[in-house]
Amino acid sequence: MLKKTLATLALAGSLLGAGQTLAADYVIDKEGQHAFINFKISHLGYSWLYGTFKDFDGSFSFDAAKPEESKVKVTVNTASVDSNHAERDKHLRSADFLNVGKHPTATFESTAVKSTGEGTAEITGNLTLNGVTKPVVIAAKFIGEGQDPWGGYRAGFEGSTKLRLKDFDIQKDLGPASQEVELILSVEGVRQ
Amino acid sequence: MQWHNSPARYGLVSILLHWGVALTVFGLFGLGLWMVGLDYYSSWYRSAPALHKAIGLCLFAAMLLRLVWRFLSPPPPLLDSYGPLTRLGARLGHGLLYLGLFAVIISGYLISTADGRGIEVFGLFEVPALVSGLPNQEDVAGLVHEYLAWGLVSLSVLHALAALKHHFIDRDVTLKRMLGCSR
Numbered sequence: 001m002l003k004k005t006l007a008t009l010a011l012a013g014s015l016l017g018a019g020q021t022l023a024a025d026y027v028i029d030k031e032g033q034h035a036f037i038n039f040k041i042s043h044l045g046y047s048w049l050y051g052t053f054k055d056f057d058g059s060f061s062f063d064a065a066k067p068e069e070s071k072v073k074v075t076v077n078t079a080s081v082d083s084n085h086a087e088r089d090k091h092l093r094s095a096d097f098l099n100v101g102k103h104p105t106a107t108f109e110s111t112a113v114k115s116t117g118e119g120t121a122e123i124t125g126n127l128t129l130n131g132v133t134k135p136v137v138i139a140a141k142f143i144g145e146g147q148d149p150w151g152g153y154r155a156g157f158e159g160s161t162k163l164r165l166k167d168f169d170i171q172k173d174l175g176p177a178s179q180e181v182e183l184i185l186s187v188e189g190v191r192q
Numbered sequence: 193m194q195w196h197n198s199p200a201r202y203g204l205v206s207i208l209l210h211w212g213v214a215l216t217v218f219g220l221f222g223l224g225l226w227m228v229g230l231d232y233y234s235s236w237y238r239s240a241p242a243l244h245k246a247i248g249l250c251l252f253a254a255m256l257l258r259l260v261w262r263f264l265s266p267p268p269p270l271l272d273s274y275g276p277l278t279r280l281g282a283r284l285g286h287g288l289l290y291l292g293l294f295a296v297i298i299s300g301y302l303i304s305t306a307d308g309r310g311i312e313v314f315g316l317f318e319v320p321a322l323v324s325g326l327p328n329q330e331d332v333a334g335l336v337h338e339y340l341a342w343g344l345v346s347l348s349v350l351h352a353l354a355a356l357k358h359h360f361i362d363r364d365v366t367l368k369r370m371l372g373c374s375r
């Protein structure tokens with residue numbers, strides 16, 4: 001009985017393993033919103049201010065056996081910025097910061113993925129923000145993958161990168177402690 | 193001087209309300225333009241918008257009082273010497289000034305209350321948010337507020353020029369009676 005169960009498990013495992021050698025395409029779970037693009041910036045050097053972009057979309061391809069062949073693409077609606085304060089959000093959308101009237105979308109598209117250890121990688125890619133395109137490196141971490149309870153297959157990652165506001169032509173000066181913003185992407189994809 | 197309006201002249205209440213509102217509108221306009229350009233480290237960065245909003249809400253109270261007073265103590269009629277075009281222009285202009293004032297005030301209120309936050313008035317009390325969470329509320333209200341503020345101030349300048357024309361060209365009592373004289 002036990003032997004049979006083990007044999008079944010082993011078979012299931014090898015089948016699953018076989019499936020994983022093909023790089024699979026995933027779409028970010030926007031419908032269930034198991035995905036977040038947050039940012040974090042220092043307020044005067046005294047505390048962290050967090051905000052989020054509520055509307056974005058993206059996809060990635062991923063194969064645990066060949067992480068180097070992974071690809072990511074994300075498009076963000078910059079007007080969806082939300083820091084839980086209407087007057088500040090209005091200011092963030094203005095020409096002082098994101099200039100969303102002129103630059104309604106921000107995009108990230110990976111150009112290279114380098115494995116840096118067990119479940120970690122550096123994703124290099126081009127970030128277009130406020131009309132400026134610059135290469136950035138996202139330090140990414142594989143969180144987990146597997147069957148979901150509803151008949152699908154999911155994989156999730158978290159990654160972050162730091163940007164200098166001036167590099168993306170963001171004019172407002174928030175003081176010496178607030179020259180950089182950290183972007184934190186936490187996404188779950190549903191295999192197609 | 194009498195408090196109430198009479199068929200020949202404006203009373204003290206209307207005169208004070210008129211000039212008080214005029215001063216406040218130009219003041220808030222200048223304050224508004226100045227405050228949105230302030231440096232983050234300016235000592236006025238937080239207090240200037242707070243003042244703008246608090247004074248603006250007091251202006252709202254003054255405008256309500258003005259409407260009530262207009263009903264209780266009607267203003268003197270337009271001068272007999274006005275031609276039909278002047279009458280139409282005066283009625284239209286004054287109507288638009290009332291409308292514009294309320295629209296600028298309400299749009300400003302809708303910016304600050306878009307996320308359900310109330311507005312603090314001089315630390316004395318808070319005016320609650322009545323309408324919040326409309327789609328893009330703070331952005332739409334902000335644009336409307338900016339354009340209408342320019343419109344209102346332009347119309348006010350036109351209004352002042354018209355009063356000066358009455359005084360210096362037509363040589364009638366239009367301006368003088370808003371200063372408390374009857375002839």
Ligand code: HEM
Pocket residue numbers: 087090091216217218220221222223224225228241244245246247248249251293296297298299300301302303304311334337338341342344
């Ligand atoms: C007659 C009355 C008012 C006038 C003439 C006026 C005028 C202005 C002007 C010229 C600006 C700058 C717009 C820009 O360049 O972006 C401004 C901004 C602003 N006003 Fe008013 N205002 C009035 C009343 C109010 C009231 C009653 C409130 C709120 C209760 C208010 C709230 C605001 C806010 C929150 C902003 C800042 C918008 C931003 O962050 O860009 N205003 N106002």
